[in-house]
Amino acid sequence: MSSTITHIGFADESHWNTGRFRSLGMVTLPLNCLEIMESEVRWLLSKSQVREFKWKNLDGAKERFAAEKLCLFAVEKACTGQFRVDVLVWDVEDSRHKIAGRDDIANLGRMYYHLFRNVLRARWPNDAVWMLCPDEHTALDWGTLHDCLDNVSAGVEVERSLFTGGQFRIQLRQEFGIEEIQPVSSEAQPLLQLADLFAGLAVFSREKFNSYKEWLRNTSPQLSLFNDDNVSNNPSHSSRERFQVLKKFYYYCKNKKLGVSLENNYGLWTPNPVNPINFWMYEPQHPEDKAPQKKKR
Amino acid sequence: MTNTEVTKLAIAQTVFRDTLLPKLISGEIRVKDAEKFLKERGL
Numbered sequence: 001m002s003s004t005i006t007h008i009g010f011a012d013e014s015h016w017n018t019g020r021f022r023s024l025g026m027v028t029l030p031l032n033c034l035e036i037m038e039s040e041v042r043w044l045l046s047k048s049q050v051r052e053f054k055w056k057n058l059d060g061a062k063e064r065f066a067a068e069k070l071c072l073f074a075v076e077k078a079c080t081g082q083f084r085v086d087v088l089v090w091d092v093e094d095s096r097h098k099i100a101g102r103d104d105i106a107n108l109g110r111m112y113y114h115l116f117r118n119v120l121r122a123r124w125p126n127d128a129v130w131m132l133c134p135d136e137h138t139a140l141d142w143g144t145l146h147d148c149l150d151n152v153s154a155g156v157e158v159e160r161s162l163f164t165g166g167q168f169r170i171q172l173r174q175e176f177g178i179e180e181i182q183p184v185s186s187e188a189q190p191l192l193q194l195a196d197l198f199a200g201l202a203v204f205s206r207e208k209f210n211s212y213k214e215w216l217r218n219t220s221p222q223l224s225l226f227n228d229d230n231v232s233n234n235p236s237h238s239s240r241e242r243f244q245v246l247k248k249f250y251y252y253c254k255n256k257k258l259g260v261s262l263e264n265n266y267g268l269w270t271p272n273p274v275n276p277i278n279f280w281m282y283e284p285q286h287p288e289d290k291a292p293q294k295k296k297r
Numbered sequence: 298m299t300n301t302e303v304t305k306l307a308i309a310q311t312v313f314r315d316t317l318l319p320k321l322i323s324g325e326i327r328v329k330d331a332e333k334f335l336k337e338r339g340l
Contacts, residue, residue, distance in 0.1 A: 011322075109319040132322075140323040172328065175313070183324035292315075 005031055005179050007128040009120070010192040011112070012135045014055065014199035017104045021206045021267075023089045024111050025199030026119060027074075027191050031131070033082050034191075041190035044069040052186060053193040055200025059238035064245055070197055071249040078276035079256050085194070086119045086278045087202040089267070096284040097291045106292035109140055114282070116176045123274070129179045135192055136183040201249065202279050204242055206267030211235050215243045253277060 011026040029037060045053060048066035058067055077083035088111055090097060097107070112134075120130055172178045186192045205212070215235055235243065250268075253260040259275045262268060268279040320326045 106315070106319075109315065109322070112322055113314045113318060134322045134324075136324055138323050140319045175310075178328075180328055181321040181324075182327075183322070 003129045003173075003179055005129050005131045007031055007120075007124055007130050008034055009130060009132045010134075010184070010189060010195045011115070011132065012186070012192055012195040012199055013108060013139060014196065015203050016108045016139045019203065019207060020093055021089055021091055021203045022104075022108075022111075023087055023199045023202045024108075024115050025085065025087045025195040025197075025202070026115055027194050027198075028084045028086070028119060028124065029077075029191075030082055037077065037083070038190055040073060041070065041194065044073060045190065045193075053190075053197060054186070055196050055204075058200075058242055058245070060241065064241045067197060067245045068248045070194055071245065072252055074194060074198070074277065075249075075252040075256055075258065078258065081276070084119070084123055084276045084278070085198050086115065086123070086280065087198050087268075088115045088118075088280050088282055089202050089206065090282040091206075094282075094284060095287075096282075096289050099290055099293060101293040103292045103294045105139055106294075110292065111282070112140075116178070118273070118280075120176045120178070123278075126177075128177050129173075130177050131180045131182060132178060133182055133184040133189060133192065135196075136185050138183065201242075201246060202268050205246055205262065208235075208239060208242070209266045211239065212243050212246060215240065216247070 007028060008031050009026050009028040011024060014023045014025065016022050045051070045066055048069060049062055050066040053063065053066050053070065055067075057063055074083070074085055078085065090107075090111060092098065092102070116132070120128070184192060186196065246262075246268075250260065250262050258270075258277050259272050260268060260270050260277055260279065264271075265281065267281075269281055270278045273280055317326075317331055321328065321331065
């Protein structure tokens with residue numbers, strides 16, 4: 001028996017295995033808003049002459065215009081209460097992740113789990129029934145399911161019964177309210193491109209925080225009147241385009257009082273996770289909270 | 298719930314989180330396929 005899907009989410013990861021900061025972005029909305037929002041995003045992209053937006057390709061004015069339009073779209077829709085953006089960011093130099101033999105793929109799976117648990121149930125009505133659409137090119141690939149289950153110790157045998165027949169589906173519903181998970185292509189799903197944009201922007205805001213502040217100072221009209229040559233570390237063309245997107249996005253959020261901070265935590269951060277644009281920095285939950293490690297073969 | 302039941306549930310949740318969910322997210326299996334797979338294995 002299947003329930004009628006009421007809500008839909010698009011999730012994408014950024015920098016899952018490179019750099020200090022890694023992220024997962026998810027946009028969520030009621031299913032009955034999907035069609036109109038998809039067509040609006042398509043229209044915004046076509047106005048910018050961008051066929052498919054990808055954060056990693058943002059290195060010119062055309063992509064920047066698209067990114068700025070998408071940021072404004074997200075902020076305006078978030079204000080209606082019919083659209084959320086949640087980005088989970090983790091720092092591989094914190095006590096959870098700075099361990100030998102860290103398994104980044106398995107860790108990514110854990111982060112999906114945290115994101116789903118914290119957003120699907122807690123930020124939307126408890127009776128929402130979800131369809132989730134991760135990027136079809138997700139990094140998650142853990143060998144075969146047979147391998148995974150066969151590696152589980154014999155002591156788990158009894159517990160396997162919890163997944164028997166309908167129990168498995170009940171588990172999915174009880175934990176997350178998920179009815180279906182359907183990977184999709186970014187090109188075909190413009191809202192997945194939004195998840196990619198915010199996942200990328202969140203990491204960028206942290207990794208380039210100091211450069212951004214310097215760029216901001218150097219591009220301030222007041223300063224440039226008196227000081228022409230204090231650019232100590234010229235950012236790349238791509239970084240400059242991205243700084244402009246970050247600046248606009250932060251301005252849009254501030255203008256709508258969305259409670260998104262940039263200065264307080266050295267990157268995009270939303271102190272109140274209930275807010276509809278939520279940049280969430282993963283904090284280790286306790287001393288034993290450690291990322292998974294690669295199994296010795 | 299007894300301690301044993303709590304432990305069993307915690308293990309089951311771990312199996313779910315660490316094996317089935319990533320397979321679902323990556324699209325390697327669908328919800329209905331996972332159910333079928335578990336059934337075929339008598340689980």
